[in-house]
Amino acid sequence: MLFNRYLLPMAFQKERSPGFLANQMARLFAKGLQQRIRPLGLAPAQFMTLLALWDEDGQTQSELVRRLDVEQATMANTLTRMERDGLIERRTRLDDGRSQSIHMTPKAIALRDPATQAARAQNETALADFTEQERQVFVELMRRAIAAMHRD
Amino acid sequence: MLFNRYLLPMAFQKERSPGFLANQMARLFAKGLQQRIRPLGLAPAQFMTLLALWDEDGQTQSELVRRLDVEQATMANTLTRMERDGLIERRTRLDDGRSQSIHMTPKAIALRDPATQAARAQNETALADFTEQERQVFVELMRRAIAAMHRD
DNA sequence: ATCTGTTGAATAGCATGCTATGCAATGATA
DNA sequence: TATCATTGCATAGCATGCTATTCAACAGAT
Numbered sequence A, B: 001m002l003f004n005r006y007l008l009p010m011a012f013q014k015e016r017s018p019g020f021l022a023n024q025m026a027r028l029f030a031k032g033l034q035q036r037i038r039p040l041g042l043a044p045a046q047f048m049t050l051l052a053l054w055d056e057d058g059q060t061q062s063e064l065v066r067r068l069d070v071e072q073a074t075m076a077n078t079l080t081r082m083e084r085d086g087l088i089e090r091r092t093r094l095d096d097g098r099s100q101s102i103h104m105t106p107k108a109i110a111l112r113d114p115a116t117q118a119a120r121a122q123n124e125t126a127l128a129d130f131t132e133q134e135r136q137v138f139v140e141l142m143r144r145a146i147a148a149m150h151r152d
Numbered sequence C: 001a002t003c004t005g006t007t008g009a010a011t012a013g014c015a016t017g018c019t020a021t022g023c024a025a026t027g028a029t030a
Numbered sequence D: 001t002a003t004c005a006t007t008g009c010a011t012a013g014c015a016t017g018c019t020a021t022t023c024a025a026c027a028g029a030t
Helices: A018-040 A044-055 A061-068 A072-084 A106-110 A112-126 A132-151 B018-040 B044-055 B061-068 B072-084 B106-110 B112-126 B132-151
Strands: A088-092 A100-104 B088-092 B100-104
Touching: A018 A044, A018 A112, A018 B018, A018 B044, A018 B112, A018 B132, A044 A061, A044 A072, A044 A100, A044 A106, A044 A112, A044 B018, A061 A072, A061 A100, A072 A088, A100 A106, A112 B018, A112 B132, A132 B018, A132 B112, A132 B132, B018 B044, B018 B112, B044 B061, B044 B072, B044 B100, B044 B106, B044 B112, B061 B072, B061 B100, B072 B088, B100 B106
Parallel strands: none
Antiparallel strands: A088 A100, B088 B100
Protein backbone atom coordinates (compact mmCIF):
# COMPACT_ATOMS: atom_id res chain seq x y z
CA MET A 1 0.00 0.00 0.00
CA LEU A 2 1.26 3.46 -0.85
CA PHE A 3 2.13 5.19 2.39
CA ASN A 4 0.93 8.59 1.25
CA ARG A 5 -2.20 7.49 -0.51
CA TYR A 6 -4.48 9.28 1.90
CA LEU A 7 -2.21 12.16 2.69
CA LEU A 8 -1.01 13.63 -0.55
CA PRO A 9 -2.60 13.97 -3.93
CA MET A 10 -0.75 12.18 -6.70
CA ALA A 11 1.86 14.48 -8.19
CA PHE A 12 0.64 16.23 -11.31
CA GLN A 13 2.60 14.71 -14.16
CA LYS A 14 2.57 16.93 -17.19
CA GLU A 15 3.76 14.08 -19.41
CA ARG A 16 0.41 12.42 -18.78
CA SER A 17 -1.79 15.47 -18.74
CA PRO A 18 -4.04 15.62 -21.81
CA GLY A 19 -4.12 19.40 -21.67
CA PHE A 20 -0.37 19.71 -21.49
CA LEU A 21 0.13 17.25 -24.31
CA ALA A 22 -2.53 18.92 -26.43
CA ASN A 23 -0.76 22.24 -26.10
CA GLN A 24 2.61 20.79 -27.02
CA MET A 25 1.18 18.81 -29.91
CA ALA A 26 -0.71 21.78 -31.33
CA ARG A 27 2.42 23.93 -31.21
CA LEU A 28 4.39 21.31 -33.08
CA PHE A 29 1.66 20.96 -35.70
CA ALA A 30 1.60 24.71 -36.16
CA LYS A 31 5.35 24.96 -36.36
CA GLY A 32 5.57 22.21 -38.95
CA LEU A 33 2.72 23.58 -41.00
CA GLN A 34 4.21 27.04 -40.89
CA GLN A 35 7.49 25.85 -42.33
CA ARG A 36 5.71 24.03 -45.10
CA ILE A 37 3.42 26.84 -46.16
CA ARG A 38 5.76 29.74 -45.63
CA PRO A 39 7.10 29.39 -49.19
CA LEU A 40 3.53 29.93 -50.34
CA GLY A 41 3.30 33.19 -48.45
CA LEU A 42 0.77 31.73 -46.05
CA ALA A 43 0.57 31.61 -42.26
CA PRO A 44 -1.32 28.88 -40.37
CA ALA A 45 -4.35 30.94 -39.41
CA GLN A 46 -4.58 32.24 -42.95
CA PHE A 47 -4.55 28.69 -44.24
CA MET A 48 -7.26 27.72 -41.80
CA THR A 49 -9.38 30.62 -43.00
CA LEU A 50 -8.80 29.71 -46.62
CA LEU A 51 -9.99 26.18 -45.89
CA ALA A 52 -13.38 27.65 -45.14
CA LEU A 53 -13.29 29.97 -48.13
CA TRP A 54 -12.19 27.31 -50.62
CA ASP A 55 -15.22 25.41 -49.48
CA GLU A 56 -17.44 28.42 -50.11
CA ASP A 57 -16.29 31.84 -51.22
CA GLY A 58 -18.03 35.04 -50.21
CA GLN A 59 -18.93 34.09 -46.67
CA THR A 60 -19.55 36.64 -43.97
CA GLN A 61 -17.09 37.25 -41.18
CA SER A 62 -19.56 35.87 -38.65
CA GLU A 63 -20.05 32.77 -40.79
CA LEU A 64 -16.30 32.19 -40.79
CA VAL A 65 -16.26 32.67 -37.04
CA ARG A 66 -18.89 29.99 -36.60
CA ARG A 67 -17.16 27.56 -38.96
CA LEU A 68 -13.68 27.93 -37.58
CA ASP A 69 -14.64 28.35 -33.95
CA VAL A 70 -12.47 31.32 -33.14
CA GLU A 71 -13.54 34.58 -31.54
CA GLN A 72 -14.82 37.35 -33.75
CA ALA A 73 -11.94 39.63 -32.83
CA THR A 74 -9.43 36.96 -33.80
CA MET A 75 -11.06 36.51 -37.18
CA ALA A 76 -11.20 40.25 -37.78
CA ASN A 77 -7.45 40.51 -37.20
CA THR A 78 -6.65 37.50 -39.35
CA LEU A 79 -8.76 38.91 -42.17
CA THR A 80 -6.95 42.23 -41.90
CA ARG A 81 -3.62 40.48 -42.37
CA MET A 82 -4.99 38.45 -45.27
CA GLU A 83 -6.25 41.60 -46.91
CA ARG A 84 -2.85 43.20 -46.41
CA ASP A 85 -1.25 40.13 -48.04
CA GLY A 86 -3.54 40.23 -51.04
CA LEU A 87 -5.38 37.02 -50.22
CA ILE A 88 -8.88 38.35 -49.72
CA GLU A 89 -11.11 41.32 -50.35
CA ARG A 90 -13.83 42.64 -48.06
CA ARG A 91 -16.99 43.75 -49.81
CA THR A 92 -19.71 45.52 -47.88
CA ARG A 93 -23.03 43.80 -48.41
CA LEU A 94 -25.74 45.62 -50.21
CA ASP A 95 -28.52 44.05 -48.20
CA ASP A 96 -26.95 44.69 -44.80
CA GLY A 97 -24.60 47.57 -44.21
CA ARG A 98 -23.12 45.94 -41.14
CA SER A 99 -21.77 42.81 -42.74
CA GLN A 100 -19.27 42.12 -45.49
CA SER A 101 -18.65 39.28 -47.87
CA ILE A 102 -15.14 37.89 -47.78
CA HIS A 103 -13.89 37.06 -51.28
CA MET A 104 -10.69 35.30 -52.24
CA THR A 105 -8.30 36.83 -54.74
CA PRO A 106 -7.03 34.69 -57.65
CA LYS A 107 -3.81 34.33 -55.66
CA ALA A 108 -5.67 32.68 -52.79
CA ILE A 109 -7.67 30.46 -55.10
CA ALA A 110 -4.48 29.24 -56.74
CA LEU A 111 -2.97 28.24 -53.41
CA ARG A 112 -5.55 25.58 -52.72
CA ASP A 113 -3.69 22.57 -54.04
CA PRO A 114 -0.17 23.31 -52.82
CA ALA A 115 -1.41 24.44 -49.42
CA THR A 116 -3.63 21.46 -48.76
CA GLN A 117 -0.82 19.19 -49.90
CA ALA A 118 1.46 20.84 -47.36
CA ALA A 119 -1.10 20.32 -44.60
CA ARG A 120 -1.53 16.70 -45.58
CA ALA A 121 2.23 16.24 -45.47
CA GLN A 122 2.36 17.70 -41.97
CA ASN A 123 -0.42 15.41 -40.78
CA GLU A 124 1.39 12.49 -42.34
CA THR A 125 4.61 13.39 -40.57
CA ALA A 126 2.88 13.56 -37.22
CA LEU A 127 1.04 10.28 -37.67
CA ALA A 128 3.76 8.49 -39.59
CA ASP A 129 3.84 5.40 -37.40
CA PHE A 130 0.09 5.23 -36.74
CA THR A 131 -1.95 2.43 -38.21
CA GLU A 132 -5.08 3.34 -40.12
CA GLN A 133 -7.16 2.30 -37.15
CA GLU A 134 -5.11 4.38 -34.76
CA ARG A 135 -5.60 7.41 -36.97
CA GLN A 136 -9.33 7.00 -36.91
CA VAL A 137 -9.38 6.46 -33.17
CA PHE A 138 -7.14 9.48 -32.62
CA VAL A 139 -9.36 11.78 -34.65
CA GLU A 140 -12.45 10.45 -32.94
CA LEU A 141 -11.04 10.94 -29.45
CA MET A 142 -10.02 14.50 -30.27
CA ARG A 143 -13.48 15.23 -31.58
CA ARG A 144 -15.04 13.86 -28.43
CA ALA A 145 -12.75 15.90 -26.19
CA ILE A 146 -13.58 19.02 -28.20
CA ALA A 147 -17.29 18.31 -27.94
CA ALA A 148 -17.04 17.75 -24.20
CA MET A 149 -15.26 21.05 -23.67
CA HIS A 150 -17.81 22.83 -25.83
CA ARG A 151 -20.58 21.47 -23.66
CA ASP A 152 -18.85 22.76 -20.56
CA MET B 1 -16.41 4.11 -58.71
CA LEU B 2 -15.82 7.73 -57.81
CA PHE B 3 -15.72 9.66 -61.05
CA ASN B 4 -13.07 12.06 -59.91
CA ARG B 5 -10.81 9.60 -58.16
CA TYR B 6 -7.95 10.11 -60.54
CA LEU B 7 -8.63 13.71 -61.35
CA LEU B 8 -8.99 15.53 -58.08
CA PRO B 9 -7.40 15.06 -54.70
CA MET B 10 -9.86 14.32 -51.94
CA ALA B 11 -11.15 17.56 -50.49
CA PHE B 12 -9.27 18.57 -47.38
CA GLN B 13 -11.70 18.12 -44.52
CA LYS B 14 -10.66 20.09 -41.51
CA GLU B 15 -13.01 18.09 -39.28
CA ARG B 16 -10.79 15.10 -39.91
CA SER B 17 -7.43 16.82 -39.96
CA PRO B 18 -5.36 15.93 -36.88
CA GLY B 19 -3.58 19.27 -37.04
CA PHE B 20 -6.79 21.25 -37.20
CA LEU B 21 -8.35 19.28 -34.38
CA ALA B 22 -5.21 19.56 -32.27
CA ASN B 23 -5.29 23.33 -32.59
CA GLN B 24 -8.95 23.55 -31.68
CA MET B 25 -8.57 21.14 -28.79
CA ALA B 26 -5.54 22.94 -27.37
CA ARG B 27 -7.37 26.26 -27.49
CA LEU B 28 -10.31 24.82 -25.61
CA PHE B 29 -8.02 23.28 -23.00
CA ALA B 30 -6.26 26.60 -22.54
CA LYS B 31 -9.51 28.52 -22.35
CA GLY B 32 -10.95 26.17 -19.76
CA LEU B 33 -7.80 26.10 -17.69
CA GLN B 34 -7.56 29.86 -17.82
CA GLN B 35 -11.03 30.28 -16.38
CA ARG B 36 -10.26 27.84 -13.60
CA ILE B 37 -6.95 29.34 -12.53
CA ARG B 38 -7.73 32.99 -13.07
CA PRO B 39 -9.09 33.29 -9.52
CA LEU B 40 -5.67 32.14 -8.35
CA GLY B 41 -3.99 34.95 -10.26
CA LEU B 42 -2.38 32.50 -12.66
CA ALA B 43 -2.26 32.29 -16.45
CA PRO B 44 -1.81 29.01 -18.34
CA ALA B 45 1.84 29.46 -19.29
CA GLN B 46 2.63 30.52 -15.75
CA PHE B 47 0.97 27.38 -14.46
CA MET B 48 2.96 25.27 -16.89
CA THR B 49 6.17 26.90 -15.68
CA LEU B 50 5.22 26.36 -12.06
CA LEU B 51 4.68 22.67 -12.79
CA ALA B 52 8.38 22.44 -13.53
CA LEU B 53 9.33 24.55 -10.54
CA TRP B 54 7.15 22.68 -8.06
CA ASP B 55 9.00 19.61 -9.19
CA GLU B 56 12.32 21.30 -8.54
CA ASP B 57 12.84 24.88 -7.45
CA GLY B 58 15.83 26.93 -8.45
CA GLN B 59 16.22 25.67 -11.98
CA THR B 60 17.94 27.67 -14.68
CA GLN B 61 16.03 29.32 -17.49
CA SER B 62 17.61 26.97 -19.99
CA GLU B 63 16.65 23.98 -17.87
CA LEU B 64 13.05 25.16 -17.87
CA VAL B 65 13.25 25.61 -21.63
CA ARG B 66 14.38 22.02 -22.05
CA ARG B 67 11.73 20.64 -19.73
CA LEU B 68 8.80 22.54 -21.11
CA ASP B 69 9.85 22.49 -24.74
CA VAL B 70 9.27 26.13 -25.53
CA GLU B 71 11.70 28.55 -27.13
CA GLN B 72 14.09 30.43 -24.92
CA ALA B 73 12.55 33.78 -25.83
CA THR B 74 9.10 32.53 -24.88
CA MET B 75 10.34 31.38 -21.50
CA ALA B 76 12.15 34.66 -20.88
CA ASN B 77 8.95 36.60 -21.46
CA THR B 78 6.84 34.28 -19.33
CA LEU B 79 9.35 34.58 -16.51
CA THR B 80 9.28 38.36 -16.76
CA ARG B 81 5.50 38.31 -16.32
CA MET B 82 5.79 35.89 -13.42
CA GLU B 83 8.34 38.11 -11.76
CA ARG B 84 6.04 41.09 -12.28
CA ASP B 85 3.21 39.10 -10.66
CA GLY B 86 5.30 38.14 -7.65
CA LEU B 87 5.47 34.44 -8.45
CA ILE B 88 9.19 34.03 -8.96
CA GLU B 89 12.53 35.67 -8.31
CA ARG B 90 15.55 35.60 -10.58
CA ARG B 91 18.88 35.14 -8.81
CA THR B 92 22.10 35.46 -10.73
CA ARG B 93 24.25 32.41 -10.17
CA LEU B 94 27.47 32.80 -8.30
CA ASP B 95 29.23 30.13 -10.32
CA ASP B 96 28.13 31.41 -13.73
CA GLY B 97 27.36 35.05 -14.28
CA ARG B 98 25.35 34.31 -17.38
CA SER B 99 22.69 32.13 -15.84
CA GLN B 100 20.16 32.67 -13.12
CA SER B 101 18.32 30.40 -10.74
CA ILE B 102 14.55 30.78 -10.86
CA HIS B 103 13.06 30.60 -7.38
CA MET B 104 9.41 30.50 -6.42
CA THR B 105 7.98 32.94 -3.92
CA PRO B 106 5.87 31.61 -1.02
CA LYS B 107 2.84 32.74 -3.02
CA ALA B 108 3.76 30.43 -5.90
CA ILE B 109 4.55 27.54 -3.58
CA ALA B 110 1.15 27.90 -1.95
CA LEU B 111 -0.65 27.70 -5.28
CA ARG B 112 0.47 24.16 -5.96
CA ASP B 113 -2.55 22.31 -4.66
CA PRO B 114 -5.36 24.55 -5.87
CA ALA B 115 -3.73 25.01 -9.28
CA THR B 116 -3.10 21.33 -9.94
CA GLN B 117 -6.62 20.58 -8.78
CA ALA B 118 -7.90 23.09 -11.33
CA ALA B 119 -5.86 21.46 -14.08
CA ARG B 120 -7.11 18.04 -13.11
CA ALA B 121 -10.66 19.32 -13.21
CA GLN B 122 -10.12 20.69 -16.72
CA ASN B 123 -8.67 17.39 -17.91
CA GLU B 124 -11.61 15.61 -16.34
CA THR B 125 -14.07 17.87 -18.12
CA ALA B 126 -12.46 17.23 -21.47
CA LEU B 127 -12.31 13.47 -21.03
CA ALA B 128 -15.53 13.11 -19.10
CA ASP B 129 -16.99 10.39 -21.27
CA PHE B 130 -13.72 8.54 -21.93
CA THR B 131 -13.17 5.12 -20.47
CA GLU B 132 -9.96 4.52 -18.56
CA GLN B 133 -8.58 2.64 -21.52
CA GLU B 134 -9.49 5.44 -23.92
CA ARG B 135 -7.68 7.92 -21.71
CA GLN B 136 -4.54 5.86 -21.77
CA VAL B 137 -4.73 5.36 -25.52
CA PHE B 138 -5.35 9.05 -26.06
CA VAL B 139 -2.34 10.11 -24.03
CA GLU B 140 -0.19 7.52 -25.73
CA LEU B 141 -1.22 8.59 -29.23
CA MET B 142 -0.53 12.23 -28.43
CA ARG B 143 2.89 11.31 -27.10
CA ARG B 144 3.67 9.38 -30.25
CA ALA B 145 2.55 12.25 -32.50
CA ILE B 146 4.69 14.65 -30.49
CA ALA B 147 7.68 12.33 -30.75
CA ALA B 148 7.20 11.95 -34.49
CA MET B 149 7.11 15.70 -35.03
CA HIS B 150 10.18 16.14 -32.87
CA ARG B 151 12.05 13.67 -35.04
CA ASP B 152 11.08 15.60 -38.15
C1' DA C 1 46.95 36.44 -21.62
C1' DT C 2 44.48 36.85 -25.77
C1' DC C 3 41.56 35.23 -29.31
C1' DT C 4 37.72 32.53 -30.64
C1' DG C 5 33.79 29.97 -30.28
C1' DT C 6 29.92 28.74 -27.27
C1' DT C 7 26.32 29.47 -24.16
C1' DG C 8 22.58 31.92 -21.33
C1' DA C 9 19.47 35.63 -21.62
C1' DA C 10 17.24 39.76 -23.24
C1' DT C 11 15.02 42.22 -26.81
C1' DA C 12 12.62 43.39 -31.15
C1' DG C 13 9.08 42.29 -34.15
C1' DC C 14 5.37 39.65 -35.48
C1' DA C 15 1.20 36.14 -35.62
C1' DT C 16 -2.56 34.11 -33.03
C1' DG C 17 -5.95 34.12 -29.60
C1' DC C 18 -8.67 36.00 -26.00
C1' DT C 19 -11.60 39.42 -23.29
C1' DA C 20 -13.68 43.75 -23.09
C1' DT C 21 -15.43 47.84 -25.38
C1' DG C 22 -17.31 50.79 -28.63
C1' DC C 23 -20.03 51.85 -32.58
C1' DA C 24 -22.95 51.82 -36.44
C1' DA C 25 -26.61 49.45 -38.91
C1' DT C 26 -30.80 46.70 -38.21
C1' DG C 27 -34.83 45.09 -36.24
C1' DA C 28 -38.63 45.11 -33.12
C1' DT C 29 -41.92 47.50 -30.49
C1' DA C 30 -44.58 50.75 -28.03
C1' DT D 1 -41.97 57.13 -35.63
C1' DA D 2 -39.08 57.34 -31.60
C1' DT D 3 -36.89 54.02 -28.57
C1' DC D 4 -34.42 50.06 -27.32
C1' DA D 5 -32.28 45.74 -28.02
C1' DT D 6 -29.55 43.02 -31.23
C1' DT D 7 -26.11 42.10 -34.53
C1' DG D 8 -21.69 42.61 -37.20
C1' DC D 9 -17.25 44.49 -36.95
C1' DA D 10 -13.34 47.12 -35.35
C1' DT D 11 -10.16 48.30 -31.85
C1' DA D 12 -7.53 48.24 -27.53
C1' DG D 13 -4.87 45.66 -24.57
C1' DC D 14 -2.78 41.62 -23.22
C1' DA D 15 -0.71 36.60 -23.07
C1' DT D 16 1.72 33.08 -25.65
C1' DG D 17 4.77 31.54 -29.08
C1' DC D 18 8.02 31.94 -32.69
C1' DT D 19 12.24 33.68 -35.36
C1' DA D 20 16.13 36.61 -35.49
C1' DT D 21 19.45 39.38 -33.32
C1' DT D 22 22.45 41.10 -29.82
C1' DC D 23 25.31 40.97 -25.83
C1' DA D 24 27.84 39.55 -22.02
C1' DA D 25 30.07 35.75 -19.65
C1' DC D 26 32.50 31.65 -20.05
C1' DA D 27 35.57 27.92 -21.89
C1' DG D 28 39.33 26.26 -24.69
C1' DA D 29 43.30 26.69 -27.23
C1' DT D 30 47.38 28.80 -28.60
